[in-house]
Amino acid sequence: MTRFLLDRVGRLGRFLWSGWVGVAGLALFAAIWQQGHEAYGDFILPSPLTTLQATAELLRADETWRLAQATSARAIQGFLLTAVLGAVLGIAVGYSAAAMRLARPLLTIVMGVPPIAWIVLAMIWFGSSAGTVLTTTVVAAFPLVFANVAEAVAMRDRALEDMAKAFGAGPFQRLRTIVIRHVTGQYFPALAVALGSTFKVAVMAELLANIDGIGVALAMSRSNLDVAQSIAWVVIIVAVIFVVEYGVVQPVRAELERWREAARPWGVRR
């Protein structure tokens, strides 16, 4: 039990430590930003410090929290729907070679349509409602998750399945103990990408369909020509994505993929 806890604490420690590299990257980014600011002036690109102040100011307002929550709730709804649908349909289709062949061209079409087109369609179908946001986020993120899961199931390790069969596992037990574990390897990276795109698309849909949330706030600060505040909103969106990804998705992935950690040579780990 203590070892279990120590393991997790160690992982958290490593993660925080690797955060320093992230901070270094951010500092570099801020330096370039500052250069841009000095070259183009306050109106085109406010300085990082001004933006930080604008962000702090936004964070002090209750309204900001309400908007962030509204957007997050919609995005997370879309994300969860994507996660569930992608996993269930992906597994179902991945098991059948014929369904796989049928699904591939469909995916190409769905992924080829730009999200903006889906927003327009969804606005026609659902008007300016949460349904529009949900539809566009799911349509934008689902194909990726679905394709990854289906591909992973189709490429599953038959040798391991035969092994399970030799020890008496039925089809359902094989799915539960072998296939699903195999699929998680592709599922979580796909989810991490999907998470980012659901938030981005949710904000875009709010902005275009005029639905109360960060998107609308962004549109408002744009029409007020308040560039610092616009960027501050972007900072808030990125922060929310960061919190969800590193607070939920990555810990679950790390828990399931502990064995991959073991596969890494010692020198590379940090």
Place this chain on the structure above:
Amino acid sequence: MSVLSLHNISHAYFGRTVLDRVTLDVREGEIVALVGPSGCGKSTLIHIAARLIEAQRGRVASAYARHGMIFQEPRLMPWATAEDNIAYPLRLAGLGRHQRRARARHAADVVSLDRSDLGKYPVELSGGMRQRTAIARALVVEPDFVFFDEPFTALDVALKRQMQDLVIAAARQARFAGLFVTHDLAEAVRVSDRILVIDERVRGIAGERFIALPAGARDDAAVFATVQAYLKEDPLFAHIYDRDERLAS
């Protein structure tokens, strides 16, 4: 009494017949070796016997209670520790955690896998330790029948011997019967009671030989002499190293 019997088994891949009316019996406590050149259908036959594939024609009847299987590659689940891999068949059988742990540890002891290695993932184990894990996984169910599909072909000579001794000891102690596919005639002579020669041209079993050496008297010299006698004097073994890319190099 026979614990496994195949009756008139025929199998074809895409219209090409690999096995044609094969019949074989394995008696209680007996280890039967299947030898033959590469591609003659040994794996196909043992997979049919273990019911991993369905024969196109023929009947498989078994009287054993539980069986285990060891494949050519270890086939361990990369995401599970050695202990969880060994306990996998018990998990399938619905045993509780404590019981699984106790029995997995016992099986690990039988194959002399170190306790400290049980918490490691397969990537952290050496090739030999992985194969030991696979053997322990087959033995953990306390089988009365074990299928071996060229389990040691990929191992080096010293390790191979160690593993063979392990199987011989386990078979003697647990008294299981088994079907042992191998390329290596010396391996067949060491571990089995009876050798069946599979031949591509007859698409089935060309003949059988009982090993005259008592189980206790199979030292290197005796095994070597038997193998040489088979290869030089017995026409049944004339073709077993035909087309064998693994020995040709």
